[in-house]
Amino acid sequence: MEGETLVLTFAGDWLLAGQRTETNNVDTVLAEAEGAQRITYETSQLGTWDTGLITTLASIQHFATSRRIENDLTGLPEGAQGLLNLAFAVKEREGARREATQPRLAESVGTATLEFLESGKELIAFMGELALSVQRMIRRKATIQASQVWLAIQEAGVEALPIVGLITFLIGMIFAFVGVMQLNNFGAGIYTADLVAVAMVREMAPIMTAILMAGRTGASYAAQLGTMKVNEEIDALSTLGINPIDFLVMPRVFALILMMPFLTMYASLMGIFGGLVVAVSMLDITPLQYIVQTNAAVGLNTLFGGLFKAIVYGALVALAGTQQGMACGNSAMAVGQATTKAVVMGIVLIVVSASILTVIYINLGI
């Protein structure tokens, strides 16, 4: 301190990569200089410098401005003066700075609840849009391209066969293992065929196919539509007067609803085949006996009950995937979030509807 002037001496190297203890000292030095009217600089001993120096100078500038102290930069190297002037040339925009706040628990719960309700409302609104699109289709006013529908059918159908086949074959085998181990204790090993067939046709094939489709096709719908939104491709459709729901969403929903019963039938067969392999190898029965037993176990009610479930699950998976895709934000991160949400929402909807359908089936005696 020289009278009312605070002279700050900078010496040595001031680099981002170097030791930064001096930077912390500045706060202490400034705290002692509360009464100063002017700050000047002495830099004859200053070595190399970079942003490490400018950051310190900027905090001194803020300090000086807040206490109305004159900050005389003339003692600084020219380059440092230029950068500092540049940093303060444009005033900070009012209201631009955001305060980092830690939300309270109640606030977080409230926000999450409101977001949940909002997403429920969006889902219902989207279902309304789909209903309007169906109406336009019936009145032949919807813009739908056959090639889009065939492409969606191919993606949701044939291309899903390998994974659906593999998983349900293994599930059938697992069921058969459990059946053989337990039922054989009572000499009822042949009923493994009944266990596998009924479990697969009625419950496991629809639900496993649906969960696989939620992870595969539902996620793909959300990612495709989300990316199209980010790339303004959906806007480009709208500017041509083409409704994106008619053109992009309906073919996908239609394809999945159409393909799910076929995939489920295929999944049931693969599961039964898996059970057959295990039963024939572990029990003293022939493949023909297993097939006859299976045939006797599965009635039409069971078959159609399972296929109806498949249609419901297919509709829900398609709904979750397309709704999340269309509601996606305008960034790469938003596409990732939409895809995750589509899978989670799809699986939740499948499980909830499975419970409801099971209760309904029991009451109807199916």
Next chain:
Amino acid sequence: MKPATDMQPDTDNHIEIADLTLSYGDFLIQQNLNFNVRRGEVFVVMGGSGCGKTTVLRSIIGLKSPGKGQIRIDGNSIWDVEDEKRNELKRNMGVLFQQGALWSSMTLAENIALALQMYTDIPDKDIREICSLKLALVGLAGFEDFYPNEISGGMRKRAGLARAMALDPDILCFDEPSAGLDPISSKLLDDLILELRDSLGTTVIVVTHELASIFAIADNSVFLDPDTKTQLATGNPKTLRDECDNFEVRNFLARGEARE
């Protein structure tokens, strides 16, 4: 090609913007906009980054409903008509988005063909020829069967323009046409815009802040201000640069070198 200043556009208004206010929720974008775009002129919406130029364009092309005010095309207020009529008005506008926005699952020819298949009875063979012609007009002859991810950013933009021109619209809208283009490609696009105006009498709206482009193509313009969220001036950009009362406008058009 005739220079922009020699143009004598028709005096009738093709697009009228009246008391337009735009916002996203509580966040105001622009308010009380009033300007007219005459038939067959190149009209530039300009202003600094973040002033809401693109939002104004989105509102004109029917993607963003205004909070207040009207947008009239040939006297029809596009936000007050039935959806079907609005779609009809939209089909009369071609839009080139900032990144081209080509449909990535379709080839360039399919991108251009879609609108023709949807809205005309032209046989497929003729549609293919039209696609080839449109691609040739933007310098992409022979690229019919390429997918958007197989061509460069500049080419995607030109293909986007070919698609925007598919239905020979009366109005063409460009969102930052020079963004991401090298100076030569940018100049070629400017030339193409002027050619379309001169040859087909197309009304062109361009959103940009590229001064070279503005002075090369604009017959008329509006300047939007991000601070007051209003329009500061309308008129020919060269005239505005030399004579505008507003310093902000003069300074912008003189690249920050205007004097008070």
